[in-house]
Amino acid sequence: MDFLGYVAGFLTTIAFLPQVVKAIKYGSTKDISLGMYILLCTGITLWIAYGFWLGAVPVILANGVTLVFAGIVLFCKIRNG
């Protein structure tokens, strides 16, 4: 049943990609919450640190990719308001 965890992790990671595309394509991020992406990027960074401490490569990788996506949305939000 570990595959369930991999599918779950894949979906919650890749989920941010459509938001990245939308934020870049339309350049409008007014309705997106700045607080959400600040908290999220901080939390994901801590997940990565925790993954290193655990020595859990899947935790590091999944959160690493999510941090890139969430970081791009945060950048767009700060730039565009």
Next chain:
Amino acid sequence: MDFLGYVAGFLTTIAFLPQVVKAIKYGSTKDISLGMYILLCTGITLWIAYGFWLGAVPVILANGVTLVFAGIVLFCKIRNG
């Protein structure tokens, strides 16, 4: 160092709350990606199922709360466009 995991989980869970408040307060979700919240809610549901399979209460609880928040944003997005 487990506290690091708890703090990380708390932040990535609570992160969605400002987005919920914003979506309800302003009623505008135009810049939010529908695809993101569909993928996210699906993925989180699988995390909860995986948590039940693992017997891991923290996984079930953290993802349960996140599903409520992400579900409200998805509902607002479907209703408001």
